Amino acid sequence: MKPAPVLKATNLSVGYDGQPVLRNLSFEVRPREIFAILGGSGSGKTTILKTLIGILPPLAGDLEIAGVSMTRSSPDRWAHVSRSLGVLFQTGALLADLTLAENVMLPIRAQTELPESTARILACLKLSQVGLADAESRFPNEISGGMRKRAGVARAMALDPPILVLDEPSSGLDPVTAAELDELVLGLRRDLGITVLLVTHDLASTFAVADRCILIDREVAGIRAEGVPARLRDEHPDPAVRAFFRREPPRPDGLKKGGPRGE
Ligand SMILES: Nc1ncnc2c1ncn2[C@@H]1O[C@H](COP(=O)(O)OP(=O)(O)OP(=O)(O)O)[C@@H](O)[C@H]1O
Ligand SMILES: [Mg+2]
Incomplete structure:
Protein backbone atom coordinates (compact mmCIF):
# COMPACT_ATOMS: atom_id res chain seq x y z
CA MET A 1 0.00 0.00 0.00
CA LYS A 2 1.24 3.48 -0.85
CA PRO A 3 2.01 5.54 2.29
CA ALA A 4 -0.35 8.45 2.92
CA PRO A 5 1.02 11.67 1.42
CA VAL A 6 2.53 14.23 3.79
CA LEU A 7 1.45 16.98 1.47
CA LYS A 8 -1.29 16.91 -1.10
CA ALA A 9 -2.55 19.59 -3.49
CA THR A 10 -5.93 19.06 -5.15
CA ASN A 11 -6.99 21.30 -8.05
CA LEU A 12 -5.07 24.11 -6.43
CA SER A 13 -5.03 27.47 -8.20
CA VAL A 14 -2.48 30.03 -7.10
CA GLY A 15 -1.98 33.65 -8.03
CA TYR A 16 -2.32 37.26 -6.97
CA ASP A 17 -5.32 39.57 -6.60
CA GLY A 18 -7.71 36.98 -7.99
CA GLN A 19 -5.57 36.48 -11.13
CA PRO A 20 -4.30 32.90 -11.38
CA VAL A 21 -0.66 32.24 -12.24
CA LEU A 22 -1.21 28.45 -12.21
CA ARG A 23 -4.44 26.45 -12.17
CA ASN A 24 -5.61 22.99 -11.22
CA LEU A 25 -2.41 21.81 -9.61
CA SER A 26 -2.75 18.32 -8.19
CA PHE A 27 0.21 16.48 -6.74
CA GLU A 28 1.24 14.42 -3.73
CA VAL A 29 4.47 14.37 -1.77
CA ARG A 30 5.10 11.12 0.06
CA PRO A 31 6.98 10.60 3.34
CA ARG A 32 10.80 10.76 3.01
CA GLU A 33 10.52 11.75 -0.59
CA ILE A 34 12.64 14.47 -2.20
CA PHE A 35 10.09 16.07 -4.49
CA ALA A 36 11.04 18.85 -6.88
CA ILE A 37 8.86 21.58 -8.30
CA LEU A 38 10.58 22.56 -11.51
CA GLY A 39 9.89 25.29 -14.00
CA GLY A 40 11.44 28.16 -15.87
CA SER A 41 11.98 31.58 -14.36
CA GLY A 42 8.67 33.29 -13.66
CA SER A 43 6.68 30.08 -14.10
CA GLY A 44 5.21 30.33 -10.61
CA LYS A 45 7.36 28.10 -8.40
CA THR A 46 7.71 30.59 -5.58
CA THR A 47 4.02 31.43 -5.90
CA ILE A 48 3.14 27.77 -5.22
CA LEU A 49 5.48 27.78 -2.28
CA LYS A 50 3.95 30.93 -0.79
CA THR A 51 0.56 29.23 -0.95
CA LEU A 52 1.87 26.00 0.58
CA ILE A 53 3.31 27.80 3.56
CA GLY A 54 0.20 29.92 4.07
CA ILE A 55 1.36 33.43 3.18
CA LEU A 56 -0.66 33.58 -0.05
CA PRO A 57 -4.25 32.26 0.05
CA PRO A 58 -5.16 29.81 -2.71
CA LEU A 59 -7.60 31.05 -5.37
CA ALA A 60 -9.25 27.62 -5.58
CA GLY A 61 -8.74 24.00 -4.62
CA ASP A 62 -7.39 22.44 -1.47
CA LEU A 63 -4.18 21.60 0.24
CA GLU A 64 -3.57 18.92 2.86
CA ILE A 65 -0.62 18.61 5.19
CA ALA A 66 -0.42 15.35 7.15
CA GLY A 67 -4.05 14.65 6.28
CA VAL A 68 -5.34 18.02 7.53
CA SER A 69 -7.24 20.02 4.91
CA MET A 70 -6.72 23.75 4.58
CA THR A 71 -10.30 24.43 3.52
CA ARG A 72 -11.90 22.15 6.09
CA SER A 73 -9.93 23.15 9.18
CA SER A 74 -9.96 26.24 11.35
CA PRO A 75 -7.33 28.92 10.69
CA ASP A 76 -5.70 28.06 14.04
CA ARG A 77 -5.46 24.37 13.24
CA TRP A 78 -4.09 25.15 9.80
CA ALA A 79 -1.54 27.59 11.21
CA HIS A 80 -0.39 24.83 13.56
CA VAL A 81 -0.15 22.23 10.79
CA SER A 82 1.69 24.51 8.41
CA ARG A 83 4.43 24.81 11.01
CA SER A 84 5.49 21.33 9.95
CA LEU A 85 7.06 23.02 6.92
CA GLY A 86 10.52 24.45 7.56
CA VAL A 87 11.31 26.93 4.83
CA LEU A 88 14.46 28.26 3.23
CA PHE A 89 13.24 31.20 1.14
CA GLN A 90 14.74 32.06 -2.21
CA THR A 91 15.90 35.40 -0.89
CA GLY A 92 16.60 33.53 2.38
CA ALA A 93 18.76 36.26 3.80
CA LEU A 94 20.20 35.79 7.23
CA LEU A 95 20.11 38.87 9.42
CA ALA A 96 23.49 40.51 8.98
CA ASP A 97 23.92 41.80 12.51
CA LEU A 98 23.20 38.46 14.17
CA THR A 99 25.62 35.55 14.44
CA LEU A 100 24.72 32.28 12.76
CA ALA A 101 23.61 30.82 16.10
CA GLU A 102 21.42 33.85 16.76
CA ASN A 103 19.91 33.59 13.28
CA VAL A 104 18.99 29.95 13.87
CA MET A 105 17.60 30.85 17.30
CA LEU A 106 15.09 33.29 15.76
CA PRO A 107 12.33 30.76 15.01
CA ILE A 108 13.03 28.92 18.27
CA ARG A 109 12.55 32.17 20.21
CA ALA A 110 9.47 33.11 18.19
CA GLN A 111 7.65 29.83 18.52
CA THR A 112 8.74 28.27 21.80
CA GLU A 113 9.15 29.29 25.43
CA LEU A 114 12.52 27.58 25.72
CA PRO A 115 15.12 29.34 27.87
CA GLU A 116 17.87 31.19 26.02
CA SER A 117 20.55 28.65 26.90
CA THR A 118 18.49 25.72 25.56
CA ALA A 119 17.63 27.63 22.39
CA ARG A 120 21.34 28.28 21.85
CA ILE A 121 22.22 24.60 22.32
CA LEU A 122 19.51 23.63 19.84
CA ALA A 123 20.75 26.22 17.34
CA CYS A 124 24.32 24.92 17.60
CA LEU A 125 23.07 21.37 17.11
CA LYS A 126 21.26 22.43 13.93
CA LEU A 127 24.37 24.20 12.68
CA SER A 128 26.43 21.07 13.28
CA GLN A 129 23.85 19.01 11.35
CA VAL A 130 24.58 21.15 8.29
CA GLY A 131 28.36 21.01 8.72
CA LEU A 132 28.78 24.39 10.47
CA ALA A 133 29.74 23.16 13.93
CA ASP A 134 32.53 25.71 14.37
CA ALA A 135 30.85 28.68 12.76
CA GLU A 136 28.16 29.54 15.30
CA SER A 137 29.75 32.85 16.34
CA ARG A 138 30.46 34.03 12.83
CA PHE A 139 28.43 36.74 11.15
CA PRO A 140 26.85 36.12 7.73
CA ASN A 141 29.27 38.45 5.93
CA GLU A 142 32.22 36.48 7.33
CA ILE A 143 31.29 33.23 5.59
CA SER A 144 30.94 31.96 2.01
CA GLY A 145 27.72 31.81 0.00
CA GLY A 146 27.58 28.03 0.38
CA MET A 147 27.94 28.34 4.15
CA ARG A 148 25.16 30.96 4.22
CA LYS A 149 22.84 28.53 2.41
CA ARG A 150 23.71 25.84 4.95
CA ALA A 151 22.99 28.24 7.79
CA GLY A 152 19.64 29.00 6.11
CA VAL A 153 18.91 25.27 6.02
CA ALA A 154 19.81 25.05 9.73
CA ARG A 155 17.36 27.89 10.46
CA ALA A 156 14.64 26.18 8.40
CA MET A 157 15.23 23.02 10.46
CA ALA A 158 15.33 24.81 13.80
CA LEU A 159 11.99 23.43 15.01
CA ASP A 160 12.51 19.93 13.57
CA PRO A 161 9.93 20.25 10.80
CA PRO A 162 9.03 16.94 9.16
CA ILE A 163 9.02 18.71 5.78
CA LEU A 164 11.87 20.89 4.61
CA VAL A 165 11.02 23.33 1.83
CA LEU A 166 13.93 24.78 -0.13
CA ASP A 167 13.36 27.53 -2.71
CA GLU A 168 16.23 27.63 -5.22
CA PRO A 169 18.86 26.54 -2.68
CA SER A 170 21.61 26.30 -5.30
CA SER A 171 21.09 29.72 -6.89
CA GLY A 172 24.25 31.79 -6.82
CA LEU A 173 26.46 28.82 -5.92
CA ASP A 174 29.23 27.37 -8.07
CA PRO A 175 28.58 23.81 -9.30
CA VAL A 176 30.85 22.18 -6.71
CA THR A 177 29.27 24.05 -3.79
CA ALA A 178 25.83 23.33 -5.23
CA ALA A 179 26.71 19.62 -5.38
CA GLU A 180 27.80 19.77 -1.73
CA LEU A 181 24.41 21.22 -0.86
CA ASP A 182 22.77 18.32 -2.76
CA GLU A 183 24.80 15.93 -0.57
CA LEU A 184 23.59 17.77 2.51
CA VAL A 185 19.95 17.39 1.44
CA LEU A 186 20.42 13.68 0.74
CA GLY A 187 22.16 13.26 4.10
CA LEU A 188 19.37 15.03 6.00
CA ARG A 189 16.79 12.76 4.41
CA ARG A 190 18.89 9.67 5.14
CA ASP A 191 19.79 10.56 8.73
CA LEU A 192 16.67 12.40 9.89
CA GLY A 193 14.02 10.86 7.66
CA ILE A 194 12.69 14.23 6.58
CA THR A 195 10.66 14.91 3.46
CA VAL A 196 12.06 17.57 1.17
CA LEU A 197 10.19 19.82 -1.22
CA LEU A 198 12.72 21.36 -3.54
CA VAL A 199 11.73 24.32 -5.67
CA THR A 200 14.28 24.79 -8.39
CA HIS A 201 15.26 25.31 -11.98
CA ASP A 202 18.60 23.59 -11.42
CA LEU A 203 18.51 20.40 -13.46
CA ALA A 204 21.80 19.03 -12.13
CA SER A 205 20.43 19.23 -8.60
CA THR A 206 17.13 17.72 -9.68
CA PHE A 207 18.79 14.70 -11.27
CA ALA A 208 21.10 14.33 -8.26
CA VAL A 209 18.52 14.37 -5.51
CA ALA A 210 14.87 14.34 -6.61
CA ASP A 211 12.89 11.10 -6.51
CA ARG A 212 10.02 12.68 -8.41
CA CYS A 213 9.12 16.08 -9.74
CA ILE A 214 6.49 18.16 -11.41
CA LEU A 215 7.33 20.50 -14.26
CA ILE A 216 5.17 23.60 -14.22
CA ASP A 217 4.69 25.76 -17.26
CA ARG A 218 3.08 29.17 -17.79
CA GLU A 219 2.02 28.16 -21.29
CA VAL A 220 -0.39 25.58 -19.89
CA ALA A 221 -0.80 27.53 -16.63
CA GLY A 222 -0.28 24.32 -14.73
CA ILE A 223 1.60 21.03 -14.52
CA ARG A 224 3.12 19.95 -17.81
CA ALA A 225 4.71 16.72 -16.62
CA GLU A 226 5.12 14.64 -13.49
CA GLY A 227 7.39 11.74 -12.67
CA VAL A 228 10.97 10.58 -12.18
N1 LIG B 1 3.60 39.77 -5.27
C1 LIG B 1 3.25 39.57 -6.54
N2 LIG B 1 2.18 40.19 -7.08
C2 LIG B 1 1.80 39.99 -8.37
N3 LIG B 1 2.44 39.15 -9.22
C3 LIG B 1 3.51 38.49 -8.74
C4 LIG B 1 3.96 38.65 -7.38
N4 LIG B 1 5.06 37.85 -7.19
C5 LIG B 1 5.26 37.24 -8.37
N5 LIG B 1 4.34 37.60 -9.29
C6 LIG B 1 4.23 37.11 -10.67
O1 LIG B 1 3.90 35.73 -10.65
C7 LIG B 1 4.59 35.03 -11.68
C8 LIG B 1 5.36 33.87 -11.09
O2 LIG B 1 6.37 34.36 -10.22
P1 LIG B 1 7.21 33.41 -9.26
O3 LIG B 1 8.05 34.29 -8.41
O4 LIG B 1 6.30 32.46 -8.59
O5 LIG B 1 8.11 32.62 -10.33
P2 LIG B 1 9.29 31.60 -10.10
O6 LIG B 1 8.96 30.38 -10.89
O7 LIG B 1 9.56 31.41 -8.64
O8 LIG B 1 10.52 32.35 -10.81
P3 LIG B 1 12.10 32.30 -10.46
O9 LIG B 1 12.62 31.03 -11.04
O10 LIG B 1 12.63 33.51 -11.20
O11 LIG B 1 12.25 32.39 -8.98
C9 LIG B 1 5.47 36.07 -12.38
O12 LIG B 1 4.82 36.48 -13.55
C10 LIG B 1 5.57 37.18 -11.39
O13 LIG B 1 5.73 38.41 -12.03
MG1 LIG C 1 11.15 31.78 -7.43
Whole structure:
Protein backbone atom coordinates (compact mmCIF):
# COMPACT_ATOMS: atom_id res chain seq x y z
CA MET A 1 0.00 0.00 0.00
CA LYS A 2 1.24 3.48 -0.85
CA PRO A 3 2.01 5.54 2.29
CA ALA A 4 -0.35 8.45 2.92
CA PRO A 5 1.02 11.67 1.42
CA VAL A 6 2.53 14.23 3.79
CA LEU A 7 1.45 16.98 1.47
CA LYS A 8 -1.29 16.91 -1.10
CA ALA A 9 -2.55 19.59 -3.49
CA THR A 10 -5.93 19.06 -5.15
CA ASN A 11 -6.99 21.30 -8.05
CA LEU A 12 -5.07 24.11 -6.43
CA SER A 13 -5.03 27.47 -8.20
CA VAL A 14 -2.48 30.03 -7.10
CA GLY A 15 -1.98 33.65 -8.03
CA TYR A 16 -2.32 37.26 -6.97
CA ASP A 17 -5.32 39.57 -6.60
CA GLY A 18 -7.71 36.98 -7.99
CA GLN A 19 -5.57 36.48 -11.13
CA PRO A 20 -4.30 32.90 -11.38
CA VAL A 21 -0.66 32.24 -12.24
CA LEU A 22 -1.21 28.45 -12.21
CA ARG A 23 -4.44 26.45 -12.17
CA ASN A 24 -5.61 22.99 -11.22
CA LEU A 25 -2.41 21.81 -9.61
CA SER A 26 -2.75 18.32 -8.19
CA PHE A 27 0.21 16.48 -6.74
CA GLU A 28 1.24 14.42 -3.73
CA VAL A 29 4.47 14.37 -1.77
CA ARG A 30 5.10 11.12 0.06
CA PRO A 31 6.98 10.60 3.34
CA ARG A 32 10.80 10.76 3.01
CA GLU A 33 10.52 11.75 -0.59
CA ILE A 34 12.64 14.47 -2.20
CA PHE A 35 10.09 16.07 -4.49
CA ALA A 36 11.04 18.85 -6.88
CA ILE A 37 8.86 21.58 -8.30
CA LEU A 38 10.58 22.56 -11.51
CA GLY A 39 9.89 25.29 -14.00
CA GLY A 40 11.44 28.16 -15.87
CA SER A 41 11.98 31.58 -14.36
CA GLY A 42 8.67 33.29 -13.66
CA SER A 43 6.68 30.08 -14.10
CA GLY A 44 5.21 30.33 -10.61
CA LYS A 45 7.36 28.10 -8.40
CA THR A 46 7.71 30.59 -5.58
CA THR A 47 4.02 31.43 -5.90
CA ILE A 48 3.14 27.77 -5.22
CA LEU A 49 5.48 27.78 -2.28
CA LYS A 50 3.95 30.93 -0.79
CA THR A 51 0.56 29.23 -0.95
CA LEU A 52 1.87 26.00 0.58
CA ILE A 53 3.31 27.80 3.56
CA GLY A 54 0.20 29.92 4.07
CA ILE A 55 1.36 33.43 3.18
CA LEU A 56 -0.66 33.58 -0.05
CA PRO A 57 -4.25 32.26 0.05
CA PRO A 58 -5.16 29.81 -2.71
CA LEU A 59 -7.60 31.05 -5.37
CA ALA A 60 -9.25 27.62 -5.58
CA GLY A 61 -8.74 24.00 -4.62
CA ASP A 62 -7.39 22.44 -1.47
CA LEU A 63 -4.18 21.60 0.24
CA GLU A 64 -3.57 18.92 2.86
CA ILE A 65 -0.62 18.61 5.19
CA ALA A 66 -0.42 15.35 7.15
CA GLY A 67 -4.05 14.65 6.28
CA VAL A 68 -5.34 18.02 7.53
CA SER A 69 -7.24 20.02 4.91
CA MET A 70 -6.72 23.75 4.58
CA THR A 71 -10.30 24.43 3.52
CA ARG A 72 -11.90 22.15 6.09
CA SER A 73 -9.93 23.15 9.18
CA SER A 74 -9.96 26.24 11.35
CA PRO A 75 -7.33 28.92 10.69
CA ASP A 76 -5.70 28.06 14.04
CA ARG A 77 -5.46 24.37 13.24
CA TRP A 78 -4.09 25.15 9.80
CA ALA A 79 -1.54 27.59 11.21
CA HIS A 80 -0.39 24.83 13.56
CA VAL A 81 -0.15 22.23 10.79
CA SER A 82 1.69 24.51 8.41
CA ARG A 83 4.43 24.81 11.01
CA SER A 84 5.49 21.33 9.95
CA LEU A 85 7.06 23.02 6.92
CA GLY A 86 10.52 24.45 7.56
CA VAL A 87 11.31 26.93 4.83
CA LEU A 88 14.46 28.26 3.23
CA PHE A 89 13.24 31.20 1.14
CA GLN A 90 14.74 32.06 -2.21
CA THR A 91 15.90 35.40 -0.89
CA GLY A 92 16.60 33.53 2.38
CA ALA A 93 18.76 36.26 3.80
CA LEU A 94 20.20 35.79 7.23
CA LEU A 95 20.11 38.87 9.42
CA ALA A 96 23.49 40.51 8.98
CA ASP A 97 23.92 41.80 12.51
CA LEU A 98 23.20 38.46 14.17
CA THR A 99 25.62 35.55 14.44
CA LEU A 100 24.72 32.28 12.76
CA ALA A 101 23.61 30.82 16.10
CA GLU A 102 21.42 33.85 16.76
CA ASN A 103 19.91 33.59 13.28
CA VAL A 104 18.99 29.95 13.87
CA MET A 105 17.60 30.85 17.30
CA LEU A 106 15.09 33.29 15.76
CA PRO A 107 12.33 30.76 15.01
CA ILE A 108 13.03 28.92 18.27
CA ARG A 109 12.55 32.17 20.21
CA ALA A 110 9.47 33.11 18.19
CA GLN A 111 7.65 29.83 18.52
CA THR A 112 8.74 28.27 21.80
CA GLU A 113 9.15 29.29 25.43
CA LEU A 114 12.52 27.58 25.72
CA PRO A 115 15.12 29.34 27.87
CA GLU A 116 17.87 31.19 26.02
CA SER A 117 20.55 28.65 26.90
CA THR A 118 18.49 25.72 25.56
CA ALA A 119 17.63 27.63 22.39
CA ARG A 120 21.34 28.28 21.85
CA ILE A 121 22.22 24.60 22.32
CA LEU A 122 19.51 23.63 19.84
CA ALA A 123 20.75 26.22 17.34
CA CYS A 124 24.32 24.92 17.60
CA LEU A 125 23.07 21.37 17.11
CA LYS A 126 21.26 22.43 13.93
CA LEU A 127 24.37 24.20 12.68
CA SER A 128 26.43 21.07 13.28
CA GLN A 129 23.85 19.01 11.35
CA VAL A 130 24.58 21.15 8.29
CA GLY A 131 28.36 21.01 8.72
CA LEU A 132 28.78 24.39 10.47
CA ALA A 133 29.74 23.16 13.93
CA ASP A 134 32.53 25.71 14.37
CA ALA A 135 30.85 28.68 12.76
CA GLU A 136 28.16 29.54 15.30
CA SER A 137 29.75 32.85 16.34
CA ARG A 138 30.46 34.03 12.83
CA PHE A 139 28.43 36.74 11.15
CA PRO A 140 26.85 36.12 7.73
CA ASN A 141 29.27 38.45 5.93
CA GLU A 142 32.22 36.48 7.33
CA ILE A 143 31.29 33.23 5.59
CA SER A 144 30.94 31.96 2.01
CA GLY A 145 27.72 31.81 0.00
CA GLY A 146 27.58 28.03 0.38
CA MET A 147 27.94 28.34 4.15
CA ARG A 148 25.16 30.96 4.22
CA LYS A 149 22.84 28.53 2.41
CA ARG A 150 23.71 25.84 4.95
CA ALA A 151 22.99 28.24 7.79
CA GLY A 152 19.64 29.00 6.11
CA VAL A 153 18.91 25.27 6.02
CA ALA A 154 19.81 25.05 9.73
CA ARG A 155 17.36 27.89 10.46
CA ALA A 156 14.64 26.18 8.40
CA MET A 157 15.23 23.02 10.46
CA ALA A 158 15.33 24.81 13.80
CA LEU A 159 11.99 23.43 15.01
CA ASP A 160 12.51 19.93 13.57
CA PRO A 161 9.93 20.25 10.80
CA PRO A 162 9.03 16.94 9.16
CA ILE A 163 9.02 18.71 5.78
CA LEU A 164 11.87 20.89 4.61
CA VAL A 165 11.02 23.33 1.83
CA LEU A 166 13.93 24.78 -0.13
CA ASP A 167 13.36 27.53 -2.71
CA GLU A 168 16.23 27.63 -5.22
CA PRO A 169 18.86 26.54 -2.68
CA SER A 170 21.61 26.30 -5.30
CA SER A 171 21.09 29.72 -6.89
CA GLY A 172 24.25 31.79 -6.82
CA LEU A 173 26.46 28.82 -5.92
CA ASP A 174 29.23 27.37 -8.07
CA PRO A 175 28.58 23.81 -9.30
CA VAL A 176 30.85 22.18 -6.71
CA THR A 177 29.27 24.05 -3.79
CA ALA A 178 25.83 23.33 -5.23
CA ALA A 179 26.71 19.62 -5.38
CA GLU A 180 27.80 19.77 -1.73
CA LEU A 181 24.41 21.22 -0.86
CA ASP A 182 22.77 18.32 -2.76
CA GLU A 183 24.80 15.93 -0.57
CA LEU A 184 23.59 17.77 2.51
CA VAL A 185 19.95 17.39 1.44
CA LEU A 186 20.42 13.68 0.74
CA GLY A 187 22.16 13.26 4.10
CA LEU A 188 19.37 15.03 6.00
CA ARG A 189 16.79 12.76 4.41
CA ARG A 190 18.89 9.67 5.14
CA ASP A 191 19.79 10.56 8.73
CA LEU A 192 16.67 12.40 9.89
CA GLY A 193 14.02 10.86 7.66
CA ILE A 194 12.69 14.23 6.58
CA THR A 195 10.66 14.91 3.46
CA VAL A 196 12.06 17.57 1.17
CA LEU A 197 10.19 19.82 -1.22
CA LEU A 198 12.72 21.36 -3.54
CA VAL A 199 11.73 24.32 -5.67
CA THR A 200 14.28 24.79 -8.39
CA HIS A 201 15.26 25.31 -11.98
CA ASP A 202 18.60 23.59 -11.42
CA LEU A 203 18.51 20.40 -13.46
CA ALA A 204 21.80 19.03 -12.13
CA SER A 205 20.43 19.23 -8.60
CA THR A 206 17.13 17.72 -9.68
CA PHE A 207 18.79 14.70 -11.27
CA ALA A 208 21.10 14.33 -8.26
CA VAL A 209 18.52 14.37 -5.51
CA ALA A 210 14.87 14.34 -6.61
CA ASP A 211 12.89 11.10 -6.51
CA ARG A 212 10.02 12.68 -8.41
CA CYS A 213 9.12 16.08 -9.74
CA ILE A 214 6.49 18.16 -11.41
CA LEU A 215 7.33 20.50 -14.26
CA ILE A 216 5.17 23.60 -14.22
CA ASP A 217 4.69 25.76 -17.26
CA ARG A 218 3.08 29.17 -17.79
CA GLU A 219 2.02 28.16 -21.29
CA VAL A 220 -0.39 25.58 -19.89
CA ALA A 221 -0.80 27.53 -16.63
CA GLY A 222 -0.28 24.32 -14.73
CA ILE A 223 1.60 21.03 -14.52
CA ARG A 224 3.12 19.95 -17.81
CA ALA A 225 4.71 16.72 -16.62
CA GLU A 226 5.12 14.64 -13.49
CA GLY A 227 7.39 11.74 -12.67
CA VAL A 228 10.97 10.58 -12.18
CA PRO A 229 13.27 13.26 -13.65
CA ALA A 230 15.45 10.91 -15.75
CA ARG A 231 12.38 9.21 -17.18
CA LEU A 232 10.80 12.53 -18.12
CA ARG A 233 14.05 13.42 -19.89
CA ASP A 234 14.29 10.13 -21.77
CA GLU A 235 10.75 8.89 -22.22
CA HIS A 236 8.17 11.66 -21.94
CA PRO A 237 5.95 11.79 -25.04
CA ASP A 238 6.00 15.62 -25.16
CA PRO A 239 9.19 16.77 -26.94
CA ALA A 240 9.08 20.11 -25.13
CA VAL A 241 9.28 18.23 -21.82
CA ARG A 242 12.22 16.13 -22.97
CA ALA A 243 13.89 19.30 -24.29
CA PHE A 244 13.48 21.05 -20.93
CA PHE A 245 15.16 18.15 -19.12
CA ARG A 246 17.96 18.06 -21.70
CA ARG A 247 18.47 21.82 -21.46
CA GLU A 248 17.63 22.22 -25.10
CA PRO A 249 15.62 25.21 -26.26
CA PRO A 250 12.10 24.08 -27.23
CA ARG A 251 11.51 24.19 -30.99
CA PRO A 252 8.07 25.47 -31.93
CA ASP A 253 7.78 23.34 -35.07
CA GLY A 254 9.06 20.36 -33.07
CA LEU A 255 6.11 20.76 -30.77
CA LYS A 256 3.60 20.84 -33.65
CA LYS A 257 5.09 17.84 -35.39
CA GLY A 258 5.37 15.97 -32.14
CA GLY A 259 8.88 14.84 -33.02
CA PRO A 260 11.87 15.37 -30.75
CA ARG A 261 14.72 17.70 -31.70
CA GLY A 262 16.84 16.43 -34.50
CA GLU A 263 14.29 13.94 -35.74
N1 LIG B 1 3.60 39.77 -5.27
C1 LIG B 1 3.25 39.57 -6.54
N2 LIG B 1 2.18 40.19 -7.08
C2 LIG B 1 1.80 39.99 -8.37
N3 LIG B 1 2.44 39.15 -9.22
C3 LIG B 1 3.51 38.49 -8.74
C4 LIG B 1 3.96 38.65 -7.38
N4 LIG B 1 5.06 37.85 -7.19
C5 LIG B 1 5.26 37.24 -8.37
N5 LIG B 1 4.34 37.60 -9.29
C6 LIG B 1 4.23 37.11 -10.67
O1 LIG B 1 3.90 35.73 -10.65
C7 LIG B 1 4.59 35.03 -11.68
C8 LIG B 1 5.36 33.87 -11.09
O2 LIG B 1 6.37 34.36 -10.22
P1 LIG B 1 7.21 33.41 -9.26
O3 LIG B 1 8.05 34.29 -8.41
O4 LIG B 1 6.30 32.46 -8.59
O5 LIG B 1 8.11 32.62 -10.33
P2 LIG B 1 9.29 31.60 -10.10
O6 LIG B 1 8.96 30.38 -10.89
O7 LIG B 1 9.56 31.41 -8.64
O8 LIG B 1 10.52 32.35 -10.81
P3 LIG B 1 12.10 32.30 -10.46
O9 LIG B 1 12.62 31.03 -11.04
O10 LIG B 1 12.63 33.51 -11.20
O11 LIG B 1 12.25 32.39 -8.98
C9 LIG B 1 5.47 36.07 -12.38
O12 LIG B 1 4.82 36.48 -13.55
C10 LIG B 1 5.57 37.18 -11.39
O13 LIG B 1 5.73 38.41 -12.03
MG1 LIG C 1 11.15 31.78 -7.43
